[in-house]
Amino acid sequence: MEEDLAYKIIVIGSVSVGKSNITSRFCDGAFYPDLVPTLGMDFKYSSCNTLEKRPRCVRLQVWDTSGQDDFVTLTTAFYRNCQGALLCFDLTNRQSFEDLDQWYERLERYSPVVPPLILVGCKLDLVESHLDEQGEGIVLGSHRQIAKSEADAWARYHSCLCYLETSAKENTNVSQAFQQLATYIASVANPGAKHAGRILGPGGRLLVEEEEEKQKKRQCCAN
Numbered sequence: 001m002e003e004d005l006a007y008k009i010i011v012i013g014s015v016s017v018g019k020s021n022i023t024s025r026f027c028d029g030a031f032y033p034d035l036v037p038t039l040g041m042d043f044k045y046s047s048c049n050t051l052e053k054r055p056r057c058v059r060l061q062v063w064d065t066s067g068q069d070d071f072v073t074l075t076t077a078f079y080r081n082c083q084g085a086l087l088c089f090d091l092t093n094r095q096s097f098e099d100l101d102q103w104y105e106r107l108e109r110y111s112p113v114v115p116p117l118i119l120v121g122c123k124l125d126l127v128e129s130h131l132d133e134q135g136e137g138i139v140l141g142s143h144r145q146i147a148k149s150e151a152d153a154w155a156r157y158h159s160c161l162c163y164l165e166t167s168a169k170e171n172t173n174v175s176q177a178f179q180q181l182a183t184y185i186a187s188v189a190n191p192g193a194k195h196a197g198r199i200l201g202p203g204g205r206l207l208v209e210e211e212e213e214k215q216k217k218r219q220c221c222a223n
Contacts, residue, residue, distance in 0.1 A: 006059040007185050008081060009178070010115075012103055013088035014096040018122030021168035022088070023064040026178050031169050048175065050183040058182040079110040084181045088120045091127050091165065094145040097154075104158055116184050118162055119155040120177055121146065125167040 011019045020042070024032055027044035042064045049055040063078055079085075087103055089096040100119075107114050127144040148165065155163035161184050166173040 005056060005186050007083040008061045009084050010063045010065060010078060010082045011086045012065050014099045017088045017090040017096045018168060019088050020064050022166055022174050023062050025168040025171060025174045027062055048179050048182055050186050051179055056186055058186055079107060082115050084116045084185050086118050086120050086177060088122050091121045091123050092145055097146045117160045118177055118181050119160045121151055121165040124165045124172055125169045
């Protein structure tokens with residue numbers, strides 16, 4: 001395990017899309033079903049390992065921002081010093097997806113440079129089918145409002161690192177979202193690391209190692 005690194009991450013998106021729940025799942029390892037909307041800002045600390053051949057321990061200061069309009073002026077002040085962002089929407093709420101353009105524009109306006117960004121679809125557990133408590137039959141969740149292909153297209157158009165669908169309740173892809181972001185930040189912020197580029201792979205995997213191998217081959221061919 002290599003040296004510790006520390007970064008500030010912001011979690012943004014419209015009100016009640018699930019930002020606080022994915023933050024709590026990642027930082028506390030818990031799901032709180034009765035969370036109330038964040039007022040202003042809240043932050044937590046956590047750490048994870050990068051997804052590299054030689055993993056590095058990354059410490060993250062995760063800022064959970066309010067999606068309420070009353071707090072926009074306050075929360076955007078924290079955009080300037082962040083190293084990465086998770087942009088969240090609710091898979092069962094079409095309006096929260098439509099609002100993504102507005103959130104991206106705020107990043108452009110209040111950040112010197114748009115930070116590395118991962119698009120996160122929250123509440124996946126509400127759009128998937130499950131067995132009932134007796135293990136019989138199927139209980140259908142809420143109707144999906146945004147097709148995966150549509151969200152993928154939005155992510156690519158806005159140069160996001162990847163798009164992931166998550167469930168804080170069932171702990172699906174939450175850690176992966178933070179790890180993907182931390183891996184990319186570490187690869188470009190660490191003076192000793194090569195720029196891996198924003199490459200999307202199957203399932204939203206950031207192809208850091210693959211790009212490193214390509215770079216090595218190019219160097220060998222040049223000799």
